[in-house]
Amino acid sequence: MHGVAIGLLSTFAGLAAAELIVGLVRGANSPVVPVGQEVIDIVPPAVKDLAIEWFGTADKAVLIMGTLLSLAVVGSIVGTLAVKGNRASAYAVTAVVGLIGVFAVQMRPAPTFGKMLPPIVGTLVSILVIWWLSPRDVWAARPIDGETTDPVVRQTDESVAAPTVGSLFTMPLQRRNFLHGASTVGLVSVMAGGIGRILKGRFDVGGERAALELPPPVDTLAPVVSLPDLAVDSGTQSTPAAMMDFGIAGVERWVVPNDEFYRIDTALVVPQVPKDSWKLRVYGMVDRELEFTFADLLERDMIERYITLSCVSNQIGGDLVGNAKWQGVRLKDLLDEAGVQPGATQVVSRSIDGWNCGSPTSAIMDGRDAMLAIAMNGEPLPAEHGYPVRMVVPGLYGYVSATKWVTEIELTRWEDFDGYWIKRNWSKEGPIKTMARIDRPKGGRGYSDNADGVVDIAGLAWAVHRGISKVEVSIDDGEWRECEVAGVASDDTWRQWRYQWDKATPGKHSVRARAYDGAGVPQPEEPKGVGPDGAQGYHRVEFKVEAV
Ligand SMILES: Nc1nc2c(c(=O)[nH]1)N[C@H]1C(S)=C(S)[C@@H](COP(=O)(O)O)O[C@H]1N2
Numbered sequence: 001m002h003g004v005a006i007g008l009l010s011t012f013a014g015l016a017a018a019e020l021i022v023g024l025v026r027g028a029n030s031p032v033v034p035v036g037q038e039v040i041d042i043v044p045p046a047v048k049d050l051a052i053e054w055f056g057t058a059d060k061a062v063l064i065m066g067t068l069l070s071l072a073v074v075g076s077i078v079g080t081l082a083v084k085g086n087r088a089s090a091y092a093v094t095a096v097v098g099l100i101g102v103f104a105v106q107m108r109p110a111p112t113f114g115k116m117l118p119p120i121v122g123t124l125v126s127i128l129v130i131w132w133l134s135p136r137d138v139w140a141a142r143p144i145d146g147e148t149t150d151p152v153v154r155q156t157d158e159s160v161a162a163p164t165v166g167s168l169f170t171m172p173l174q175r176r177n178f179l180h181g182a183s184t185v186g187l188v189s190v191m192a193g194g195i196g197r198i199l200k201g202r203f204d205v206g207g208e209r210a211a212l213e214l215p216p217p218v219d220t221l222a223p224v225v226s227l228p229d230l231a232v233d234s235g236t237q238s239t240p241a242a243m244m245d246f247g248i249a250g251v252e253r254w255v256v257p258n259d260e261f262y263r264i265d266t267a268l269v270v271p272q273v274p275k276d277s278w279k280l281r282v283y284g285m286v287d288r289e290l291e292f293t294f295a296d297l298l299e300r301d302m303i304e305r306y307i308t309l310s311c312v313s314n315q316i317g318g319d320l321v322g323n324a325k326w327q328g329v330r331l332k333d334l335l336d337e338a339g340v341q342p343g344a345t346q347v348v349s350r351s352i353d354g355w356n357c358g359s360p361t362s363a364i365m366d367g368r369d370a371m372l373a374i375a376m377n378g379e380p381l382p383a384e385h386g387y388p389v390r391m392v393v394p395g396l397y398g399y400v401s402a403t404k405w406v407t408e409i410e411l412t413r414w415e416d417f418d419g420y421w422i423k424r425n426w427s428k429e430g431p432i433k434t435m436a437r438i439d440r441p442k443g444g445r446g447y448s449d450n451a452d453g454v455v456d457i458a459g460l461a462w463a464v465h466r467g468i469s470k471v472e473v474s475i476d477d478g479e480w481r482e483c484e485v486a487g488v489a490s491d492d493t494w495r496q497w498r499y500q501w502d503k504a505t506p507g508k509h510s511v512r513a514r515a516y517d518g519a520g521v522p523q524p525e526e527p528k529g530v531g532p533d534g535a536q537g538y539h540r541v542e543f544k545v546e547a548v
């Protein structure tokens with residue numbers, strides 16, 4: 001027990017010391033971050049998919065907890081070694097754990113000495129704590145079997161009599177010393193860690209982001225409105241978005257607010273990239289290499305577009321999809337300036353966090369609104385959505401196009417490079433599939449609608465960049481009925497749809513929905529999971545109508 005206590009304390013003290021360094025050195029992270037990050041990148045795709053399936057977006061928290069737990073276990077072993085008189089091996093194991101931390105930093109993009117300091121200092125502090133707390137002279141401290149301590153001391157110091165006292169520390173003075181030392185270590189650690197946490201706040205981009213003034217876009221796309229009468233549901237909304245939004249309760253809004261927008265990335269901690277340190281390099285198969293600062297970017301003509309983003313991992317009926325208003329610089333303009341060479345069929349984009357992806361050059365140069373975005377829904381990009389600059393390419397899943405915290409664009413051949421997820425068995429091409437989602441009624445047992453014979457069936461449909469021409473629903477597997485569709489700003493956004501079922505009868509029912517893209521091609525019916533190129537099939541919801 002005593003050894004475990006020493007081990008856990010030394011681990012805690014090491015992590016706390018590391019945290020203090022994190023507060024002092026920009027770009028440094030707690031050792032659990034690079035180690036966890038390496039685990040993310042190294043584990044076989046099957047394990048990764050399983051983790052996502054089990055834990056969903058909590059997978060990162062689970063990974064951090066797992067890493068901390070492993071450290072605690074190793075720490076306990078180390079502490080036990082130390083009290084057993086095997087201090088040399090205790091130090092050695094601690095040093096090896098520390099080296100793993102340093103090694104992990106080395107494996108991450110742009111390793112610097114500063115980034116290696118947290119594991120180095122943390123390890124040294126751990127060793128120091130083990131040395132300080134473990135018994136100096138094991139043999140002297142070991143009591144003879146059956147020997148009792150001074151009864152007078154027992155009466156005055158209750159803790160001595162506690163049954164948890166290890167056999168090594170039955171001597172009152174030593175035990176009191178240990179408790180004193182342990183609480184000192186605990187207290188100092190909590191303080192160091194706390195100070196580190198507070199200091200770390202300095203490196204957040206929240207402040208500069210709030211102060212950033214966006215230049216007005218020179219080119220905004222006027223929403224194309226084709227809405228029938230919305231008197232019933234749209235209420236008093238007056239923004240253009242209101243014409244795209246039926247305003248039906250339970251249906252995702254046409255524009256998803258930033259703080260509710262889905263977030264998917266491999267980053268264990270959100271990269272904090274100060275805009276003044278940001279640079280973008282355009283290189284590879286181009287006539288002229290280019291380099292841009294954030295200020296350069298702000299001086300360029302900007303477009304503003306509504307574009308729907310989707311994750312390839314979105315299940316049928318899932319919510320890893322959203323529509324936002326993006327503002328940025330057209331990628332085609334930049335690439336034209338650089339001069340794309342013939343044969344450069346792939347645009348590889350890389351993030352400051354090491355993540356990367358490849359998009360077909362054609363998808364970026366064919367006139368669609370592919371952009372380097374700096375703003376989302378009228379605000380600078382939130383840090384978790386790529387501040388200060390990210391890519392957005394209408395019509396491609398995020399994993400092959402939407403690089404956040406982007407700092408490099410390389411033109412290369414399609415066959416010469418495979419992006420992060422392609423190496424992990426996802427399809428090299430990732431056009432977003434046509435999909436209809438039913439948001440209302442919500443599925444599951446016990447659903448009831450206000451059953452005056454009318455049930456509002458409604459949701460969203462997308463075939464990003466191809467547009468949505470028609471949505472149909474089938475109730476109780478009956479005939480397909482055409483839905484009413486809301487307006488859209490362009491073919492690059494999803495579209496709300498609704499169907500008022502006015503012959504609803506009490507009892508259990510089901511509804512399926514299917515969408516047709518702009519060319520009139522219906523989404524495939526055959527159900528298929530998310531791998532390797534996105535889910536397909538009809539969304540089906542079962543619900544119950546209650547009599548009133
Ligand atoms: N740097 C970085 N960019 C990334 C990713 C990532 O893991 N790292 N994930 C991509 C994926 S898979 C998706 S679906 C989108 C999600 O963007 P969002 O989090 O802003 O919704 O970001 C893309 N850009």
Ligand SMILES: [Mo]
Nearest residue numbers: 311312398399
């Ligand atoms: Mo994704």
